[in-house]
Each structure stands twice: as structure tokens, then as C-alpha cells.
Amino acid sequence: QQPVQSPQAVILREGEDAVINCSSSKALYSVHWYRQKHGEAPVFLMILLKGGEQKGHEKISASFNEKKQQSSLYLTASQLSYSGTYFCGTEYVRGSNYQLIWGAGTKLIIKP
């Protein structure tokens, strides 16, 4: 049930672009994206809702393919501050409630 994130890790030079993918085998209600720096709390980046609605930071872009149950996070012109581990959380409807399950994370290293 845990969503699969790819790649597991990526190393970039400052200014390069990256795409992080999140894939689920179950029908999704929404996808959450968070970034965590080592030893710190995860920080909210974006939520994408089934049907196209989304909310999050203006400088972050992401997509949600409902048919494939996949989401991608796009990091363009990367900065040193983008370094960290990116987690996707996939949200499902379970009865009258929702269930949020987190991926194992993608570690992003930005080099100057």
C-alpha cells in the first residue's frame, strides 16, 4: 500500500532541474508533498486533489495523473536550499474517513 517514490536519491548541480515521482496502486483522493531537512520536521509543499484542485507554494509545481494514480513534483532551477528528503503522502478514502500513507522519500542533494 505504501506509494513508490522514484528516484530514491538524486544529485544535482545548482540551477539544474529535477523530477520526483510518486506512484500508487490504489485509487487516490489526493497527493501531499513535503520536504524534510535532516533532523527537522517535514514542511508542507503542496496538495493535489482529485479533479484538479491544488494548493501549495507558488514556486513549486506538481502534477497528478488520476488515471495512472501518479504524481510528479517538478523542481526547476534548483537552489542549495532545495536539498533535503522529499516525501509524498497518498490519501485514500476508507469508509467515511481518509487514510494517508507516506512514501519512503527521495533524497535530493544540490551541489554548488
Place this chain on the structure above:
Amino acid sequence: DGGITQSPKYLFRKEGQNVTLSCEQNLNHDAMYWYRQDPGQGLRLIYYSQIVNDFQKGDIAEGYSVSREKKESFPLTVTSAQKNPTAFYLCASSDRGLGYNEQFFGPGTRLTVL
């Protein structure tokens, strides 16, 4: 400033002891969550609460207990029944329960069993 506080930041426990991790929020959020994070792993849900005096087990609740007597507080007790408690524990809250609501996380408590 509004936010979530967790204490202590580091906690050492001897085997067989119960310990309680504190989580307080002043965001006026209804829902609160406890997660466990192991090295190189994602977040796993221990317990969550959508309203005062009510809480539900998450995926790995065995060996843990919680209470929600006040809206702003959601303490987690790690009991001696938890066989491998060494981990990073994160508390989070959201305006309402799950369903298109972002979660706000505290700074975490790193628990080490000696």
C-alpha cells in the same frame, strides 16, 4: 507565533521503562497525529485524533498509548511493550481531519533506548 511544540528534543530510556512525549499546538487545530520515523524510512502513523476525547489507532499502535483531554495537547506514551522504540517521533496537526488538509509538524523527539 502559532505552531507545534514537542518536548523533549532528545530522550533516553532504559529498557522496561515507560516514557511520555509531549505535543502541544496553539493553531486551534482539531486533528492531531503521531508518527514514527526510522532512518531512511517514511512516516508511519501511530495514533491520530480528530476531536477531543477521541482517538484512533494508526498502522503501528502496538506498544503506544495516547490521550486527548484538551484540544491543544496530544501526549504519546511509549510503553515497555514496544519492543523497538528507538526512533524519531513527530507530532502533527491539521485544521480538520484528513481530506485535503495540510499537516503542520513539530520539531520532533528523538528517543533512544539504552
